[in-house]
Amino acid sequence: EAGVTQFPSHSVIEKGQTVTLRCDPISGHDNLYWYRRVMGKEIKFLLHFVKESKQDESGMPNNRFLAERTGGTYSTLKVQPAELEDSGVYFCASSHFDSPLGAYEQYFGPGTRLTVT
Amino acid sequence: QQQVKQSPQSLIVQKGGISIINCAYENTAFDYFPWYQQFPGKGPALLIAIRPDVSEKKEGRFTISFNKSAKQFSLHIMDSQPGDSATYFCAASIGGTSYGKLTFGQGTILTVHP
Secondary structure: OOOOEEEOOEEEEOOOOOEEEEEEOOOOOOEEEEEEEOOOOOEEEEEEEEOOEEEEOOOOOOOOEEEEEHHHOOEEEEEOOOOHHHOEEEEEEEEOOOOOOHHHOOEEOOOEEEEEO | OOOEEEEOOEEEEEOOOOEEEEEEEOOOOOOEEEEEEEOOOOOOEEEEEEOOOOOEEEEOOEEEEEEOOOOEEEEEEOOOOHHHOEEEEEEEEOOHHHOOOEEEOOOEEEEEEO
């Protein structure tokens, strides 16, 4: 079974530019989460999809961030325009309601390292 | 406001020793406490988890100790091995409509010397 994949692995952009991150969850996982880790700090929750619907987007920093999940499969996270403080590692995770721990059993992707200069 | 505080930030242990990482939380509504292990270039991977209705859970060399009254939980790694060298994160989650939303500690970089 393929794990959670994320693309790109690294992205370096200038302040003011737009970047789109992509996450492909494990096939069949209805829950998809985005998290972010700013250097040296804790991993912070951004938002949670159940299939194509946003269940909780309380962690989204501001309206420069837009997340979508097309047809309940892959998800994209767009940052427009990017600011210096957006730099960090963006993780995607997915889970299945039918796993032993349900939605709690999250599988993480390797992350996208975003650097805004 | 950090809801889960983790210590120490870094830890160096000799092979065969015991590694102990501590976490404290504030929100008594948390009902699931996982530990994640992360190797360089990889995403965090679920290592072991506990619910607040038990005080201890053991899986192989890894044990979670949970103290509900003190709002603290810890990870013990027995017989630590160089292959255990990684970053460890504690986390907590609440059920209900926020199910699965994890609140993480800051992470502990563990180095096990051979």
